[in-house]
Amino acid sequence: MYSFTCDYTEGAHPSILKRLAETNLQQEAGYGEDSFCTSAKDKIRKAIGCPEADVYLLVGGTQTNYTVIDGMLRGYEGVLAVQTGHIAVHEAGAIEFSGHKVLTLPQHEGKMDAGDLEVWLEGFYSDETYPHMVQPGMVYISFPTEYGTIYTRSELEVIYAICRKYKLPLFIDGARLGYGLASPAADVDLPTLASLCDVFYIGGTKVGALCGEAVVFPRGNAPAHFFTTIKQHGALLAKGRLLGIQFDTLFTDGLYLKISAHAIEMAMRVKEIFASKGIPFFKDSPTNQQFPILSSEQIDSLNGKVAFEIWEPLPYGRFVTRFATSWATQPEAVDALAALL
Amino acid sequence: MYSFTCDYTEGAHPSILKRLAETNLQQEAGYGEDSFCTSAKDKIRKAIGCPEADVYLLVGGTQTNYTVIDGMLRGYEGVLAVQTGHIAVHEAGAIEFSGHKVLTLPQHEGKMDAGDLEVWLEGFYSDETYPHMVQPGMVYISFPTEYGTIYTRSELEVIYAICRKYKLPLFIDGARLGYGLASPAADVDLPTLASLCDVFYIGGTKVGALCGEAVVFPRGNAPAHFFTTIKQHGALLAKGRLLGIQFDTLFTDGLYLKISAHAIEMAMRVKEIFASKGIPFFKDSPTNQQFPILSSEQIDSLNGKVAFEIWEPLPYGRFVTRFATSWATQPEAVDALAALL
Amino acid sequence: MYSFTCDYTEGAHPSILKRLAETNLQQEAGYGEDSFCTSAKDKIRKAIGCPEADVYLLVGGTQTNYTVIDGMLRGYEGVLAVQTGHIAVHEAGAIEFSGHKVLTLPQHEGKMDAGDLEVWLEGFYSDETYPHMVQPGMVYISFPTEYGTIYTRSELEVIYAICRKYKLPLFIDGARLGYGLASPAADVDLPTLASLCDVFYIGGTKVGALCGEAVVFPRGNAPAHFFTTIKQHGALLAKGRLLGIQFDTLFTDGLYLKISAHAIEMAMRVKEIFASKGIPFFKDSPTNQQFPILSSEQIDSLNGKVAFEIWEPLPYGRFVTRFATSWATQPEAVDALAALL
């Protein structure tokens, strides 16, 4: 049975496993000071067009979010995110564990609206009691969002302009960054994205790696002692080579974007399959996650034949479902899905 | 040039890489619910003789220590450790970051003395102001310690008896557990160790894995909602298979102890090499870390020919150095070292 | 100029100052072990009809909220409150500072709706990903709420029944408790309130004291080592006598409720003054805070003659304002307000 439940059902891109095996007995320093990390970081700097960038390789998404956010905020500050943001819902309170409130704005197809942001900030500072409240210290958005949607270049420009006006760093969660950039709907590339934020990360776990997220401070603007902060948050890998080798491979010969493009091609076929049957979507996603709305009967008829996720219940016995593709999705899996429907 | 700087200079045992490659495209659930994790946990339960044990697979040592400690302590509690304990020194304040004080006792060759522990506890509770102080909530020891030393069975029995008397869980940091158990000086095995504590972990990172530490609550005594605690501490790996495959391999056919024994064999040869030259040791270590005391001249003469670590300066131009072996140490490396001296 | 800006514009009830002076040089133990604290706690136990109650005297409201909440929650738990709850907005992130998320529900006239609560809890546990989210650990409501509204006995009963069903302790923030109990709309008294929650506090700061909030665990159900938790949160007063004398005085001869009743009498007169002029209210408050909606012109005409608070802007140049009375409000102040309008 093929599974579309999520984008981390397989291991790693075979090139990564090959590199791991080839370099396995090469003795290297620990804690990210190995030659693979150095090389990977150089390639990432080149790919984003930021020779001055600070790059850190961490292990997982929640870990990366709370390490970056806690590392950049002062104790009295919180982070602004939309209500459906990953940090607001699905990280088991890691942000609060590190002492910070997630200040929530409404979501629009999973995205933050620049107007909402500006109104919130104006309202905050015009309320005389604002010193009694958590101070906004950072803006967090995801590219793509939880619903697979992506920001346009001009949307990012406006959000970033507001952030700069209020001196708030902008953090872009790129757990699925490749799938956003490879979308036909995307009008930003890596260098543009890097120029429109203060920190972002390039997700490896969901895009070809066994694990790993590359945090980028594009203008060499990492907080002081960020290495110590990483260690303190349990996010420092002893055998940093595991991360170095993976990102070095993903950023060799454009592999990262190539495999992302494959996932998107598969996703667009999945989308077309549902659409051609007249099945509506919960959100119009241009990336690797598709959210068709299915009835209980439709779900029952697929169960046991293809795996997918029930996302949330809707009234009248219908459900939002999720079908995710990835770098590893085989065309035969999509063919099988088409045949089933 | 051969390196003895630490026990994480290589990748993983080849069997692990082989398994990763063989299973790579098998679709599996995330977050530790894959079939490899299930199998690995079963094998660990068998190896320790605790069919009821709760087992969790985490990524790294500091992460494991602070997740277990914060997960088991109440907010007003601290953890007792010796002054040289890893959590007291080299974890960048991760324990304090999670809100807890490390209450320190003197170290004796890196170990905690049962007498010190009992005196401390008696003194604590006989001081009328004790409610104004951090309450002891757990005892933390390492096997082996930072100095490579190990506890005997009877030492563990006495410490654990005191812990039970004071209702304090005993936590054994086993980042290098294999190297302790495989030492000729060891009189405990895995089941015995499991019976003499409330929680311990089996270090993978330093003993054959790319990453990974297996936390064991031997009597099914994991704290409630420990999965959520793991996630909250950034310690949940999306592709749990990476950890599952590694521990499943390490606990197949006794691989974990076999490769540990190799490291110890190499370490004993290293020890003998230094001893035969009349070079003294800082501590008499029966495990994979050896701490010869070298003069500046001796260090200079080795530099560039073999890599090792300067551990700490002593008076009169002498230095404690560390030579570590591991599962990956090649006999030729030890031969080369012998030749150099 | 008279001020109605808030309910803490004056010092303390004169009886308190008198007692402070009379007892000033009596030597007493510190940290709440003085005879006044003992006496105050006994009187509180009597007033609430709970001879087994644990009572702790803390200094201020935010301090009390975060000490109680952090003291009762485990690290992976959050607290459920309405979006306008004091802990969710006006405590500068104290709850998050102590590591916990405030999980918010909609507010209805400032109150939590039992239906919302049950739906939220059912939804939470029926979502398979719930272990990835903050676990609900407590329910927080205020009596009266931020908008001056109060819960009826049956509303409290239903909320508490849901809490018990889900094993969640119910915490009632009583910063203005006296003003709620003394309201003509109230159908609960102190013993009833105490029987319908797991912990609550009796606000002193806003009801006659210079400072002080009495935390009550009605059935002797204080968390273990709560004294240490108080100290750890900076909430332990060295000269506990200051709190003991105040609560002892407030709970002698029913002073607490007597002065609360005065505040309500004044508030009802204020309400009638606005109502008789056809001025609408933002919320229909039966307690000491009244929220008339005034136009800019009305506000301008009052400025400089009487002090009050601008609460929030409404469209079309109108504003929610707040007029608060207290134990100290003089009838002449209300007369003056009436004359002005």
Added chain:
Amino acid sequence: MYSFTCDYTEGAHPSILKRLAETNLQQEAGYGEDSFCTSAKDKIRKAIGCPEADVYLLVGGTQTNYTVIDGMLRGYEGVLAVQTGHIAVHEAGAIEFSGHKVLTLPQHEGKMDAGDLEVWLEGFYSDETYPHMVQPGMVYISFPTEYGTIYTRSELEVIYAICRKYKLPLFIDGARLGYGLASPAADVDLPTLASLCDVFYIGGTKVGALCGEAVVFPRGNAPAHFFTTIKQHGALLAKGRLLGIQFDTLFTDGLYLKISAHAIEMAMRVKEIFASKGIPFFKDSPTNQQFPILSSEQIDSLNGKVAFEIWEPLPYGRFVTRFATSWATQPEAVDALAALL
């Protein structure tokens, strides 16, 4: 029976109670924005000779320590203190609760030695693994110390020079500041002390007030948003007037130092009484706390006739005891003690 158990057995200096009563019904703004706080802060700025100083009035000592320390440190930083420092022992882990390690140095009669400090810092930065450890972010000392001892001007100068060299702010805990400054052994006054640190506080609780500690950043160097930090730490008093009135009174006509001098006069008489009987002292304290060493028999003979504290047991049935005087100590109490011995 007279008590010498501590310096907070009485209420407040009568002038304070008088001012509280006189101003009781004056309507004032909350949260420290009242006219008394403004006046008190001005008088403090004058007394310390720092017209630019930022002054904040908090409630208690532990609260002040952890609010200042957490407010000034970054997440990856710890605070250096001697092992007997109040923050290291008797604050129930408040510093760790806020996320920071207390890095301890040896104590010498309760004081930090400049040499120890410099050696520690040099050692820290010369250890290549220092990024894996908590970074030093602040130095904390007390004036007087836990043992009643005080620093000389030149000792403070050297410590402060080292702090500036390493860019570490120096924080002086002045819970008993008056008793230090009024000591015949003191060669610093308030302006000198203010010039030799980055932040200190003037203890009110133990020197004439019911509660209150005045935090001073002498050169207007308070951290950004310190008001919000105070609120977040539960340290903001709604009726700030209570603190304003007290410090305004204490800093009118030199009352603070006058009443401190009285305590010292009484302490010197106590010291002389013990010395004249040939009773040794644990530490030679020039301030209000005296630590005579008494045998069990001597303690028994005093019990029931005068109250004092057993500080710690010594071998051979002897005990360190503490006799504390304060602004409130009556000469008759000292006479009675003399008569008893």
